[in-house]
Amino acid sequence: MTFDVHQLDLFLLVGAGVTLLAILAVRVSSRAGLPSLLLYLLMGVALGENFIGINFENAELAHALGFAALALILAEGGLTTSWAEVRPSMRLGVSLATLGVGVSVAIVAVGAHFLLGLSWELSVLLGAVTSPTDAAAVFSVLRGLPLSPRLVGALEAESGLNDAPTVVLVTLISTGAVADHGIAVTVLVIVFELLGGVLVGLVVGFGGAWLMRRAALPSSGLYPLAVVCLTLLAYGASATVHASGFAAIYIAALVLGNSELPHRTATRSFAEGVAWLAQIGLFVMLGLLLTPSRITWSMVGIAVVGSLLLTFVARPITVWVSAIVQPMPWREIAFVSWAGLRGAVPIVLATIPFAEGVTNAERLFDIVFVIVVISTVLTGPTLPMVAGWLGVTRQLEPRSLDLEVAPLERLSADMLQVTISPVSRLHGVEVGELRLPEGSSVSMVVRDGRAIVPERRTVLRRGDDLLVVTPRGLREPTVRRLRTVSAHGRLGRWLGD
Numbered sequence: 001m002t003f004d005v006h007q008l009d010l011f012l013l014v015g016a017g018v019t020l021l022a023i024l025a026v027r028v029s030s031r032a033g034l035p036s037l038l039l040y041l042l043m044g045v046a047l048g049e050n051f052i053g054i055n056f057e058n059a060e061l062a063h064a065l066g067f068a069a070l071a072l073i074l075a076e077g078g079l080t081t082s083w084a085e086v087r088p089s090m091r092l093g094v095s096l097a098t099l100g101v102g103v104s105v106a107i108v109a110v111g112a113h114f115l116l117g118l119s120w121e122l123s124v125l126l127g128a129v130t131s132p133t134d135a136a137a138v139f140s141v142l143r144g145l146p147l148s149p150r151l152v153g154a155l156e157a158e159s160g161l162n163d164a165p166t167v168v169l170v171t172l173i174s175t176g177a178v179a180d181h182g183i184a185v186t187v188l189v190i191v192f193e194l195l196g197g198v199l200v201g202l203v204v205g206f207g208g209a210w211l212m213r214r215a216a217l218p219s220s221g222l223y224p225l226a227v228v229c230l231t232l233l234a235y236g237a238s239a240t241v242h243a244s245g246f247a248a249i250y251i252a253a254l255v256l257g258n259s260e261l262p263h264r265t266a267t268r269s270f271a272e273g274v275a276w277l278a279q280i281g282l283f284v285m286l287g288l289l290l291t292p293s294r295i296t297w298s299m300v301g302i303a304v305v306g307s308l309l310l311t312f313v314a315r316p317i318t319v320w321v322s323a324i325v326q327p328m329p330w331r332e333i334a335f336v337s338w339a340g341l342r343g344a345v346p347i348v349l350a351t352i353p354f355a356e357g358v359t360n361a362e363r364l365f366d367i368v369f370v371i372v373v374i375s376t377v378l379t380g381p382t383l384p385m386v387a388g389w390l391g392v393t394r395q396l397e398p399r400s401l402d403l404e405v406a407p408l409e410r411l412s413a414d415m416l417q418v419t420i421s422p423v424s425r426l427h428g429v430e431v432g433e434l435r436l437p438e439g440s441s442v443s444m445v446v447r448d449g450r451a452i453v454p455e456r457r458t459v460l461r462r463g464d465d466l467l468v469v470t471p472r473g474l475r476e477p478t479v480r481r482l483r484t485v486s487a488h489g490r491l492g493r494w495l496g497d
Contacts, residue, residue, distance in 0.1 A: 018043065022280040037137060037283050037343045038376055041369075044287015056288040059354035059361075066348035069282035070135075070163060071249050075231040076275030077135045077160050078253025080268050085149040086157050086254075093157020095322040096336075097132075098194075100158070101165050103321050104131040107314040108306070115309070116302050121173070122364055128170045129350045129368055130310055132162040134343025136279050137376070142339065145384060146393045151332055155339055160254075163345060164247035168193050170349050174356040196243025198251050204234035205255025212261050223263040224270035227256055260472060279344070286347045286369075295366050303370035311375060315340045331390040338386050342375045414475050415443075416468040418482060420460060425489040426482075432456030433490045440470035440478045 025039045049055045056062075086093070108127030112118045118126065138159040142152050168190045172178050178186045208230035217223060231253045238248035253271075261267065316337040323333055350368040353361040387393045420426045431442050431454045445452040446465040452458065460466070470478040 018047070018284060019277070019280055022284070023276070037134075037279070038373065038380075040280055040283030041287040041290075041373070044284040045290055045292060046287075047284065048288045049291065054288060056285070057291075059289070059351050062285060062289050063348075063351040063355040065285060066282060066344070066351055069278040070345065070348060071232065071235050071245065072228075072278040073136045073275050073282075074160060074163065074246060074250045075228060075253045076271040077156065078231070078250045078255075079227070079257035079271045081156055081160070081254055081257060083254060083258040086153040089150050089153035089326070090157055092154045092323060092326040092328070093161060095325045096154070096158040096319065097162035098165060099325075100318040100322040101131045101162055101169075104310075104314045104318045105169070107317060108310060111309045111313065112306060116305060118302075119360075121358070122360055125170065125173055125353055125358070125364055126306065126367065127314075128166055128173060129346045129352075129364075130306070130342065130371060131314075132166045132345050132349070133159045133340050134345045135159040135163070136275070137341040137343035137380070138339075142383075145387060147387065148392065150328075151335060151339075151392060154336060159341075160250045161247065164194055164197055164244040164250075165190050166345075166349060167246055167352075168244060170352045174353040174358050193242065193244040194247055196241060197238045197245065197247030200238040200241070200243055201234050201248040201251025202255065204230060204237065204248070205252040205259075208233075208252065209256055209259035209261060212256075213259075220263050220266065223261070224267040227261065227267045228271055228274060230256060282344050282348070286344060289351070290366065290369050294362065295370065299363070299366055300370060303367050303374060306367065307371045307374040307378070310342075310371065311338075311340070311378060331392055335387060335390050335392045338379060339383060341379060342372050344372075346372055413469055413471050416466075416470065416475070416478065416482075418466040418468060420462055420464045420466070420486075422462050424462065424486045426460050426486050427462045429460050429485060429490045430456065431458045431460065434481065434485060436468070436481055437470070437474045437477045440468060440474055443467050443469050 022040055022043060025043075046052060047054045105124065105127035108130060109120070109123040112123035112126050113120055116123075133155070135156075138155055142155055145152075169186070172186055172189065177189075208227070212223065212226060212230075215226070217226070231249050234252035235245040235249040239245040257264075257268070316334075319333055319337045319340075323336075328336075346368050347365070350361075350365040354365050358364075384393075431445075434442070436442075442454050444467040445454045445458060445460070446467070447461060447463070468478065468482070
């Protein structure tokens with residue numbers, strides 16, 4: 001197969017048009033409360049052979065590109081996840097990603113075999129590919145809900161970590177390794193790959209952070225690119241030594257995203273853009289791989305039963321069992337049970353037996369595709385309502401302080417841009433009364449479009465923009481002090497926070 005410049009022109013025309021349309025569709029999906037993956041999948045189906053006519057049936061290529069896209073999505077998830085928020089729920093997240101996966105696979109496999117009449121091989125594969133939650137869906141939907149950091153942290157940790165064991169499990173089943181070597185050996189292989197991936201991720205993460213703090217790159221635009229390359233290096237290095245690349249890339253990204261790196265804000269924005277591009281390409285490609293004419297009413301019936309089994313039986317039991325390591329109130333457990341968002345991950349995993357030539361793999365792929373659509377329509381739009389019923393949302397207070405950070409690399413300092421909102425108690429406070437940590441200072445006040453060089457007796461007003469320069473090591477104490485005064489006034493620390 002050749003690819004010349006004329007085909008490149010057509011590829012860029014169609015690719016840019018589809019990507020732009022997909023970007024604009026994000027607004028439609030957010031208004032409807034649906035993860036954008038549904039629209040992207042439908043776009044892929046519309047472009048396919050049964051409609052516009054693009055023929056795509058290469059399961060091996062879909063498998064490879066799907067893994068690449070998932071790696072980029074997990075990298076963005078790690079880079080944008082706050083370790084301080086995830087850490088209190090990490091035990092539950094790890095339990096859901098390991099013990100929970102095993103429980104879910106067992107329940108779905110037994111149900112699929114005895115209720116749906118599938119063979120044991122297909123039943124176990126169905127349980128394995130549908131057990132993980134989708135990082136892209138979880139990150140995009142949950143970060144827009146006013147949930148407690150504990151709930152968000154548990155669900156984000158689960159979605160970031162559960163890809164690794166399920167990829168190993170599905171691969172071992174599809175290649176016949178489980179049948180050849182038994183369950184005990186399979187468990188040992190999964191444990192080895194997970195631990196190896198975590199170790200590689202930690203080494204690359206901490207080593208990369210050390211390197212990036214000392215690398216004087218000539219352009220600020222190179223830093224985000226270098227950080228993303230480090231996460232991909234973790235994936236490649238881990239896969240080379242037969243460990244889990246998905247575990248490695250998420251752990252490395254988590255370490256890098258929570259390290260003091262130059263241009264950290266720009267790095268996160270760049271990673272977010274790359275992840276969106278990966279999501280769009282992934283979902284459209286998976287939609288192209290589907291042939292709607294293969295889907296029969298009996299297959300839809302199987303998918304409906306499978307989706308109900310997964311949502312109302314397997315997921316709740318999985319969460320209740322996993323919560324043994326970190327007990328939670330029943331309302332939170334119920335919400336975590338409902339928030340098991342599926343997305344591209346199960347469909348990508350279904351390409352593994354497809355590519356390995358497993359008997360009836362096409363049928364499995366089609367069933368999983370329909371299950372994902374049904375589960376997403378069922379749970380995605382109802383999450384805010386369920387969260388309200390269960391009382392797990394928290395009241396969002398008006399933001400009293402808007403803060404942005406820009407690095408001053410040569411000084412090893414940061415410049416904070418602080419906007420005083422109408423509800424902030426910074427109004428009426430003198431600059432000298434802020435009592436910022438020694439070394440930090442307010443260098444400029446912008447009021448009504450005019451720049452003012454402040455003195456200690458300069459009084460701050462609502463609507464002012466402050467430029468605060470602080471040494472990098474004092475940034476967090478400076479931000480905490482600004483937030484304390486903004487919330488409680490000049491005597492906030494003395495009177496108690």
